[in-house]
Amino acid sequence: MDDSLLNQIAFTQIPSIGPVTRKLLLEAFESVENIFSAAVADLCAVKGVREKMAREIKAFLPNEKTKEMLQFIQQHRIVPLFITDPGYPQKLKECPDAPTLLFYKGTAHLNAVKIISIVGTRMPTAYGYHIIETLLKALPKEVLIVSGLALGIDTIAHQLALENGLQTIGVLAHGLDEIYPPPNKNLAKAMIPQGGLLTEFHCNTIPEKYNFPKRNRVVAGMADATLVIETALKGGSIITADFASQYHRDVIAVPGRITDQRSRGCNKLIQENRASIYTNPEDLLQQLNWVPAFAPLNETEKKCIAFLKTKELFSQDELLAFTQLSFGELASLIFDLEMKQIIQVLPGNQLTLMPAYYSI
Template sequence: MHSDCWYNIALTFIPSIGPITRKALLTEFELSKNIFNASKKDLLAVKGIGEKMVNEILQWNNPSLVDAEYAFIQKHQITPLFITDESYPKKLLECPDAPTLLYYKGTANLNTTKILSIVGTRMPTPYGHYIIENCLQTLPKDVLIVSGLALGIDTIAHQTALLNGFNTVGVLAHGLDEIYPPPNKLLAKKMLKQGGLLTEFNCKTIAEKYNFPKRNRVVAGLADATLVVETALKGGSIITADFALQYHREVIAVPGKITDQRSRGCLKLIQENKAAIYTNPNELLQQLNWVNSIPVLSPEKKALIQLMKQQEIFSMDELLQLTGLGIGSLSGLLLQLELQQIIQVLPGESFTLMPAFYST
């Protein structure tokens, strides 16, 4: 007698049946086991199920594939997440083509409240690197960072998330028995302890070209929003953004030089009103309604904030002169405001008020 998990895996091995059809079958029969034990008449009664599909279900006889996958996930302590499981990512459930079965290994909660996908070119510029570093130094640490573990922007997003104390999940276009690209094997190992790896592909599945769009839809569907950092007019990042739009998720694109090929995709998304413009992390928080309530401020902090509204950037000397405070008192106030994400410290010991607080 096979377990429910065994039948769940088996359902994904029937070639002509995709996630939408599997969902229809599960709606009718509830359990994968019931699908395999159903009669031809009952199967044909399901809307969208043709005779070819029914015959594939009835004639399917390749249990060794399922046995191998079942043994693999048990040996490597991989968690199977079936679409009817309570632990299946809730945001993905909202997508009509959500994967029927996901394989997950990691520590992050895939149902956490705030999830941001970061995607972009495999050949980023220092500008793209700076955008991600600046963003992840400001976002609250309870945001889960998702990307595709590819070289370039994906790698920078995962690495920067780890360095700044975020959980980060990589969505793969292959099975969990390998890591692609190979240079990211060490990064993936670190992510297992501070995030995780997620895939809909069984072991022995290699990173073939047609798997990447499937991977991209999970990157988009798993998150509240997709941040596109740098991308050309075509490529995986644009595909991910298109999926996010189909799923009614926020798409936010980083503007760049009009002469830079790696910014043209972002600029086109903005130009066509498919994406909001990314300007800074605090604006991103406002766009996603992730802004905490305005903190209670002391009179000294309120006075300093009012002063800093008068111009964009202040040096320490300017603030000392304008406030009349001692260096110790001013430094303490500035540190507190920085920790509250009300001001930002810039290179050269200068300070600027975050845009969200110009109206407070």
């Protein structure tokens, strides 16, 4: 039995100690073992620790729930990430109320250089779907998409990330022994080999109402930016945006019609300067300094880009007529352009220029 992990799990189960105090204790004593062995007086020297709390720490021992969680981790190959572990999400670690211990099932690198959280209403419109669809087609493949696995915008973000070859993480408001909402069980399963599932909650933790704001702070804290798409004036998306602001992360909102209830929250975020306005993928990439480093282009490729800018879709026959290449040479050119992520080949052998190349 892993005594170190058992102690870490037990440390998160002490009822009166929250993530802020746990972080201060770890900064003072460096390890859970040192905290459990410290004198009451030394524990009380830490900001926010009262004598009653210190005595509760001293009296607390691993119990059946602690051992149950350890067994669950081992049986289901869950990756535990203590806040001092190198694999713990470093952007999240910067937040004062970062979870002390995370449980992870997946393959994505949680310390990806580029991470964006996408949140919004559970009742999206075709407009919201279109915004996510065009954005995720334009994002560089190394961008990690984070959301909360809720119905609506979250689900769309996860699904379209998978379809566009992007890794995506679902942050849960419950333990990894279940998936909520139930309709997203298959989606969650599909995300594990191309992203993953992350939670701070132990097994047998049900998705109670007060767990969702805790989940939302992780969604905000993990990312460089939070994009809000369609939300009312109140709700989880606004809470996530507020957390992102508190953590000094970019908040970006998609504007909508002033008569649309599902856009009132986004419009108000923009109106109050709590969020910058989203207009298109290129501007977002510029704002976050995520503009791709373009591969060197030869003269034929430059001419093709200029030609492909003139309308949205082209057939291969149109490109053949423009370039005057042989069929073999054209096939090689299309392959090279696709590998450099300059074009996207669509069903029916239609071609479209990737959004980032409209600006060059």
